[in-house]
Amino acid sequence: MNWRQRLGAFIGGFDAGQHHRRLRGFRATRAHVNALIAAAGPDITARARWLVRNNGYAVNAVESWAANTVGDGIKPISKIGDAARKEELQRLWLAWTDEADAEGLTDFYGLQRRAAREVFMAGEVFFRIRMRRAGDGLTVPLQLQMLPAEMLPLEQTGTAANGNAIRQGIEFDRIGRRVAYHFLRRHPGDSTDPGLAGEVVRVPAAEVIHVIDPVEGGQLRGVSKLAPAIVKLFLLDQYDDAELDRKKVAAMYAMFVTSPAPENPLAQAEDEDAPASVELSPGQIVRLDPGEDVTVGQPADSGATYEPFQYRTLLQISAALGIPYPYLANDMVKGNFSNSRLALIEFRRRVSAWQHSVMVWQLCRPVYARWMDAAVLSGVLTLPGYEANRARLLTADWLPTKWDWVDPLKDANAEIAQIEAGLKSRTQAIAERGYDAEQVDREIAAERARERLLGLDFRRPGSPAQGVQAVPQSDDDTDTTDDAEDRPRPDEDRT
Numbered sequence: 001m002n003w004r005q006r007l008g009a010f011i012g013g014f015d016a017g018q019h020h021r022r023l024r025g026f027r028a029t030r031a032h033v034n035a036l037i038a039a040a041g042p043d044i045t046a047r048a049r050w051l052v053r054n055n056g057y058a059v060n061a062v063e064s065w066a067a068n069t070v071g072d073g074i075k076p077i078s079k080i081g082d083a084a085r086k087e088e089l090q091r092l093w094l095a096w097t098d099e100a101d102a103e104g105l106t107d108f109y110g111l112q113r114r115a116a117r118e119v120f121m122a123g124e125v126f127f128r129i130r131m132r133r134a135g136d137g138l139t140v141p142l143q144l145q146m147l148p149a150e151m152l153p154l155e156q157t158g159t160a161a162n163g164n165a166i167r168q169g170i171e172f173d174r175i176g177r178r179v180a181y182h183f184l185r186r187h188p189g190d191s192t193d194p195g196l197a198g199e200v201v202r203v204p205a206a207e208v209i210h211v212i213d214p215v216e217g218g219q220l221r222g223v224s225k226l227a228p229a230i231v232k233l234f235l236l237d238q239y240d241d242a243e244l245d246r247k248k249v250a251a252m253y254a255m256f257v258t259s260p261a262p263e264n265p266l267a268q269a270e271d272e273d274a275p276a277s278v279e280l281s282p283g284q285i286v287r288l289d290p291g292e293d294v295t296v297g298q299p300a301d302s303g304a305t306y307e308p309f310q311y312r313t314l315l316q317i318s319a320a321l322g323i324p325y326p327y328l329a330n331d332m333v334k335g336n337f338s339n340s341r342l343a344l345i346e347f348r349r350r351v352s353a354w355q356h357s358v359m360v361w362q363l364c365r366p367v368y369a370r371w372m373d374a375a376v377l378s379g380v381l382t383l384p385g386y387e388a389n390r391a392r393l394l395t396a397d398w399l400p401t402k403w404d405w406v407d408p409l410k411d412a413n414a415e416i417a418q419i420e421a422g423l424k425s426r427t428q429a430i431a432e433r434g435y436d437a438e439q440v441d442r443e444i445a446a447e448r449a450r451e452r453l454l455g456l457d458f459r460r461p462g463s464p465a466q467g468v469q470a471v472p473q474s475d476d477d478t479d480t481t482d483d484a485e486d487r488p489r490p491d492e493d494r495t
Contacts, residue, residue, distance in 0.1 A: 032216075032218065033215070033216040033218075033219050033223075034167070034168065034218065034219065034220050034221070037154065037168070037219075037220075037221050037223060038154050038155070038157075038168060041154050041221060041223070042150075042154060044223065044224050044226075044227050044230070045121070045122045045123070045149060045150065045224055047226075047230050047234075048121050048122065048224040048226040048227070048230060049121055049122070051226060051230065051233055051234065052121055052226075054237075055233055055234075055237050057233060057236075057314070057317065057328055057329065058226060058233055060327070060328060060329075060330065061120075061226075061321050061323045061327070061328055062117050062120050062121060063117075064323055064327040064328070065116060065117070065120045065225075065323065066113050066116040066117045066120070068327075068347070068348075068351050069116045069351050069354055069355055069359065069400075070109070070112045070113045070115075070116045070359070070400075070401070071400065071401030072109060072401045072434075073108070073109025073110075073112055073113075073401065074109075074112060074355060074359055074360060074364055074398050074399065074400045074401075075109070075398070075399050075434070076093065076364065076368055076396040076397070076398055076399075077090075077396060077397045077398075077399060077431075077436040078090060078395075078396045079395040079396055079397065080383075080393060080395075083438070085382075085383065088381070089372075089381060089383075092139065092140070092375060092380065092381055093371070095139045096108075096138070096139045096140045096142075096371065096375075097109065099138050099139055099140075099143065100142075100143060100144050100367075101143065101144065101146075102130050102143040102144060102145040102146075103145070103146070108144070108367070111127070111144060111146060112359065112363065112364075114146060115127075115146070115211050115359070115363060116359065118146075118148060118149070118211075119211055119212070119213060119222065119225070119358070120224070120225045120226070121224055121225075121226065122148065122149040122150075122222065122224055123149065123212065123213070123221070123222025123223040123224045123225065123227075124149050124210065124211060124212040124221060124222030125146065125147070125148065125149060125211050126146075126147040126148075126149070126151065126152060126181070126183075126208060126209065126210055126211070127144045127145065127146055127147070127208070127209040127211070127363070127367075128144070128145040128147060128183075128203060128207055128208055128209075129142065129144060129206075129207045129208070129209065129367075129370055130142070130143045130144065130145050131374065134378060139380065140371055140374050140375045140378065140380060140381075141374055141378055142370060142371055142374040144209075144367065147183060148187070149221070149222065150184075150187055150188055150189065151183050151184050151187060152168075152169035152170075152181060152182070152183055152184075152221075153169050153182075153184060153188070153200075154168050154169065154221060155168075156168065156169040156182050156200065157169075160180075160202075164179060164180075166182060167220055168220050168221050169181060169182050169183070169221075170182075170220060171202070171205075177205075178205045178210075179204070179205050180202050180203060180204050180205055181202075181203050181205060181208045181210075182200050182201070182202055182203075183200065183201055183203055184198070184199065184200055184201075185199045185200070185201055186199070209362065209363055209366050209367065210362070211358065211359070211362045211363050212358075212362070213225075213354065213357075213358050225321060225322070226321065228320035228321075229316075229317045229320035229321050232313060232316060232317050232320070233317060236310075236313050236314075236317070243306070256294070256295045257288075257292055257293070257294055257295075258292065258293040258294075258295065259289065259291060259292045260291040260292075311334070314328060314329050322347075322350060323347075324343045324344065324347050325343075326340065326343075327347075341407075348403060352400075355400050356398075360398045364398050365398075368394065368396060369394055372393070372394060397431060399431055399434045399435070399436075400434060401434050402432070402433035402434040402435075415429055
């Protein structure tokens, strides 16, 4: 016991800092998270990927996380005041999203989903910004190349030729800014890639997007979200396999025949003509030799503790992963409506925080800025005064996929009451559903015009928007004056 421990034992105060009998085996490391990741990171990532490939609970957790954090995509709504330029920008962005993936496997929102899955499995993911030529036929000459965590080797540590420090594959300048990433040209585990194994290329930091959710100060590289649950997931999988194998072997024995001891057991054992087993068929009558008895096999049950043990273990795994138990196990029987709603609210708060602090801040906004720069420089987008007002013109609201309501009618009525009481605006309510209020208003106006034209009205009587009802007119009553369309009809509510 060193002098600090002796002093702590003498002063007391915090049980967590004592070294008495109960905590004698609790030896926590004082190493920084970067040192721990350098030592164990590759093994953690490899095991996490193995579990996602082979364990149903692990893959369900990853897919649930990606579906809730990204869904159909986190989409930008520009805040440019000029409606015509805003509409032009939104159309151009939508067209480019289909071309964003350098591999051509998905669109930009699909890349978001893949990024969410990678961050969950490996703790991080990289995107390399690829500027393209004007002759490549892209809407905007820009694409994104996704690079998994293994492409940036953790052991790449030292000093660069220019004197900068390289730590875990990341190059820093003298004041601690990231200036470059030293990527492998080929994946270290991909034997199908004919590239030179171990060859490293230096990529400027301005061309790299590093998506990571750090959990400690000064952390450089990511840690898999599966890390706290890897041991329990693996051992539970082994236990289930052993239990299933035990039941399978036990079920193979349908019955046992008991016979008196033979006079010459060795001779009987050597008799090749003796039947080794009795085959059964429906309605079969079997004659037994004198002294023989039949006992039907009764395999041992799993016991009353199997289900509670599974449930409690999965609850621990659920807490470690931050995924609600019903989402992890696809078991909707355990919880009632109120408990499920509370768990869903808590989960959505965590997801919302991750969406804005990680996905939007680290991926969406940098990509949007580089995309707009490329669009303006290439001449496909015209924004007067862009260089002087770039920050203002880049402003956008990033809207995630709307949440599905647990109780749609109650939630909708509560939201209507909040809007009518002035506690929130329609714009805010519509944005929370993942839509642009201006676009929704234009669509509503177009529908109202079409209803008037066709004499239709699908709105609920008494609703705030109720009141516009078309009146069928005969050819003789048709008003052909210029202001006939703007004139209020007898039953039109002008409020």
